[in-house]
Amino acid sequence: MTSVGQIPRIGSKLSFEDDVGACKARWGIGRMDYIVPPGLYAIGHPSAEDPVLVTANYKMSYDIVRQQMANRNVWLLVLETFGINVWCAAGKGTFGTIELIERIEHSELVKLVSHRQLLLPILGAPGVAAHEVKKNTNFTIRYATIRAQDLPEYLDNGMVTTRAMRELTFSLWERLILIPIELVGALKATAVIMAILALVLCIFGGIAAGVAAVTGYLGAVLIGVVIAPLLLPWLPGRSFSIKGAIAGMAWALVFSVFIGRAGFTTPAILAALLGIPAVSAFYTLNFTGCTTFTSRSGVKKEMRLALPVMGCAIIACFLLLIGSRFL
């Protein structure tokens, strides 16, 4: 019980259900409902002097923060971001100035803490104007760290943000955990296209042609969604579509050898060599939305140049397939 009524006290230890929930959310299962109620929470037994951390109401964000705060006394102010993580919510403006101001007032934070300071994740900065929050609530914002994992060190070192704490990374692991949701996202379109390919090629080219087309296409999608993102720093070029096209070409060459041995005609092989890299390039280009270093203007420029090339390659691929039927 506090001066402003009951504040829920939350633990720092994640349960088996929390881990399962996080894993399911990574695969897009119940992801949009993976939320906690916004508002103020107590971790440990915080006093009026203890720090106030701010996070999003995506349960995975909230869980990561509270887990890092084990054996500490802190206040946790959870904003209503409708189950979206801090960074994406900041981009959308829900992890934003107005929501933060309203949440400070609604939680009656001024009555609970003697200081006037809030610790925000650095990746929340695109949504929050620190000077506006200061003007409206008298709370000063300190952008603490990018990763919640750095918070203990930050708090122990007198709230100093080291260079490493404000530097984004995009490690193999950080890329790997993004892939499940990308796979789920690509699933529907891939299933539809594969069904059409199978149907059309089975009718006009026989079962072998149908199986080959579906295999080639599925491989191209997997290269673009899984392999190219994982190999990102090692694939040549700056452009994502070029990186994707190169990875796709590697698969297209292997695939061509197989279908060549199986007796497919030269136009069919050429179709694979054109179509597969184009599909892989498109999916790799779409991974720019997941990265931590690509710019909107860069993606726009790349799309202007790459989409017409991909389109032409796909059209040529189809013409060759039609041609191979009559040659």
Next chain:
Amino acid sequence: MKGFTYLRKVATLKLDQGKCIGCELCTEVCPHQVFSMADKIATITDLDACMECGACSVNCPVAAIQVDTGAGCASGLINEWLREHNIGGSIGDCCT
């Protein structure tokens, strides 16, 4: 960012040094160390590292920084283009 670079000379980031009051907030919020301070004035030292997240622009108390922000993935941009041209449909969105 270590090990990663994207296209050069495309970022729309603009800084009006005449307005800068030297609060250093841009250097604190930028996750790619695009800004540095020289004689108490912010300066853009690594434009190509800018991912146009807009954190600097939103947090600049004197509105000295401009940058074009928004969806940064291919499907998001295609949807935006479809909306701009009043064409129905969506090809799925990122950041949902």
